Amino acid sequence: MSKKWFVLRFTGLSWAWKTTLSNAVHKRLIESWITSIQQLDWDLVREHITKDLGFTKEDREENIRRISFIAWLLSKHGVGVIATFISPYQKMRDYVRSQTTNFIEVFVNAPLATCESRDVKGLYAKARSGEIKNFTWISDPYEAPSNPDLEVRTDLLSIDESVDLVINYLKTNSLI
């Protein structure tokens, strides 16, 4: 089992397929017997440590700080972390980088129209009508990474090809 650690940080819009990619990368790593991997996502942290937080800038920042602590704790003990969050602000992504070792910013990217077309839950429509507030890219900013460690265009690549990109990055950097 690898005892290297890393924090793969998937950032991108809703329905850019961050979670889909995270699940697929996790599966590939587990199948390769790299078993010390923890996925962190909104639903998991929301249930346990951030249920007091909403979607204001301050709350999003506090959210990132708490996740960053958990990622630090896990990676300190040799657990690879895959963190899947919109994380719209560059400053906060840089904060997590400063707090962790082998932080990898992965920009999971697809055009807005593609993301909207995938949105079977109709979240974008609700955000456009104002039913959902503070929705990233519609009523809240998204600072796209200007210099990500890796960019994955999920509108141009299959999920398998996207996973290959991530896995190759980890291999090239001797992290697995």
Next chain:
Amino acid sequence: MSKKWFVLRFTGLSWAWKTTLSNAVHKRLIESWITSIQQLDWDLVREHITKDLGFTKEDREENIRRISFIAWLLSKHGVGVIATFISPYQKMRDYVRSQTTNFIEVFVNAPLATCESRDVKGLYAKARSGEIKNFTWISDPYEAPSNPDLEVRTDLLSIDESVDLVINYLKTNSLI
């Protein structure tokens, strides 16, 4: 390195020497090459994930829930946890037990007078005068464990003897 996991939960009054014992147990485990050990205490979690919380019963419960999640995450990946908190309510200690594997409730016990005599920061005096509110055992309840997995009387044993008790418990239960 051991890949067993456990959550050692030290409960007891302020100045019962929970932290002293935690540090000493941690040191002994590290010296025995059992290196995947994480200490969790109030200062650490306060700095990172609970700074919005105070000392009301609700806040203490939320505090325990968040810590419990972290302990679960760590122990899931084979990291032994030593958690040092007053945790005055039995219900909440039982909650952590229900959320984690190999939970060990250690009652770090010393008479109140002994705890007060050790209190170089004068916290008990401030609690008695009302300067500090919600102070356990003075102005807030402490539900002593009725059936702890282990009781350590730090007024009767030396720190070394206390550590022996804890280490022997872990050995007897094949956790190290």
